Amino acid sequence: MNIHEYQAKEILDRFGVPTPKAEVASTPEEAKEIASRIGGKVVVKAQVHAGGRGKVGGVKLVDSPGEAQEVAEGLIGSRLVTNQTGAAGVPVEKVMVAEILDIKEELYLSIVIDGDLGSPVVMASTEGGVEIEEVAEATPEKIFRVAGDPLIGLTTYHARDIAMALDVPAKSLRATTKLISDLYNVFVENDCSLVEINPLVVTEDDQVIALDAKINLEDDALFRHTDLAGLRDPNQQDPLEQRADQSDLAYVKLEGGRVGCMVNGAGLAMATMDITKAAGADPANFLDIGGSADQKRIEEAFKIIIDDHDVEMILVNLFAGIARSDVVAQGIVAAARETNATVPMVVAMRGTNAEEGIQILADSGLNITGAPDLAGAAEVLKEKLLELGDSN
Structure with a gap:
């Protein structure tokens, strides 16, 4: 779960991580008042769940409270389009007004989960203020990594090593060591997937x-953090993703895709997306219906895919276990009839009640082509894409 910068700042403040003086404003008048309290010269930052704000006018330095009001007036109520949003952009409902600092150096510090190590990893670099991906590609030797122990945590001497790798001034070494330790506590105690x-x-x-x-929070751990769950801003999500959340479906809209994918299991969903790409088209979404989806949830999953206007074809890949093939088939047929869907479908079903599910689809009269497995589905998909015209 993504949260806004001002919310991330509030969490850092609670854990003793030093941050600039800042407040959030929902109106231009509030932005002016905050700028006056802070001291006049401030930075006004649009609060959206997307990076690249500064390149498109979402972060602006101003010299007076009046100018802060003008900038906030232009941002609040607008939609910000960055390299991390779709063409429609995301709505700006709040701005953060923060003090301007006299900066001598810009550094980089983050904590993520390393799947291979099975532990949090602290990454640090002297190349701050730019995308870390650019640093990793151009000068990977400038990224310093230290793994924390899942049981012990990040030791003080490891935090000190990181501070020294950042080459901070000698007088700042102790404070930087503490900051790194505090940031690690933020990551662990709030079940984060990213702190950057x-x-x-x-x-x-x-x-x-x-x-x-x-800060990104791990969705599956939010039951332990009811206070943090309230930080979710649904208005920053794609409308289809909002609907999926309400139905407990793992769904991510992918820009420019033509083939809607409905799968049970995250790993199988990723493989299905790869097969779609290999067949000559981009997937329109990631969608995992889960292992215990009932007919109602299947129907909503299908409707979400159909309501994506980019979708020209649907690929259903089911390896049934707890989620029975016949239940999935009934959900697809019911949703297709309710929505009058005419989109062609390629369906591969194996596992529990697969024969019954395939028969239900065959008897439905819908535009469905069956496939024996994922490889077979890829061949059928290629043929169907040729029928639709040139692939992506």
Whole structure:
């Protein structure tokens, strides 16, 4: 689950991580008042779940409270389009007004889960203020990595090693070590999947401050953090993703895809997307219906795919276990009839009640072509794409 920068800042403040003075505003008038309290010269930052704000006017330095009001007036109520959003952009409902710091150096610091190691990994670099992916590609030797122990955590001497790798001033070494330890506590105690500070800045008076913060929370751990679950902003989500959340479906809209995918199991869903790409078309979505989906949930999953106007064909790949093939088939047929769907479908069903499910689909009269397995589905998909015209 993504949260806004101002929300991430509030979490960092609770854990003692130094951040700039800042407040959030929902109206231009509030932005002006906050700028006056902070001291006039401030930065106004659009609060959206997307990076690249600064490149498209979503982050602006201003010299007066009046100018802060003008900038906020232009941002609040608009839609911000960045390289991380779709063409429609995302709505700006709030701005964060923060003090401007005298910056001497920009650094990078983040914590993520390393799947191979099975533990959190702290990544640090002296190349702050730019995308870490660019640093990893151009100068990977400038990224310093330290794994935390799942039981012990991040030891103080490891935090000190990271601070030294960042080459902070000697007088700031102790404060930076504490900041890194506190940030690690933020990650672990809130069940985060990402904590990123970019940039972590050293000011002219050698203070080390988390200037910009990004925190992603692990959805599957939110039951342990009811307070954090309330930070979700559904307005930042794609409308189809909102509907999927309400039905407990794992769904991600993918821009520009033509083939809607309905699968049970995340790993199988990823493989299905790969097969779709190999067949010559981009997948329109990731959709995992889960292992225990009932007919109602199947119907909603199908309707979500149909309501995506980019979808020209649907690929259903089911390896049935708890989620029975006949129940999935009944859900597909019911939803297709309710929505008057005419989109061609390619369906591969194996496992529990597969024969019954295939028969239900065959008797439905819908535009459905069966396939024995995923490889067979790929061949059928290629043929259907040729019938529709040139593939992506």
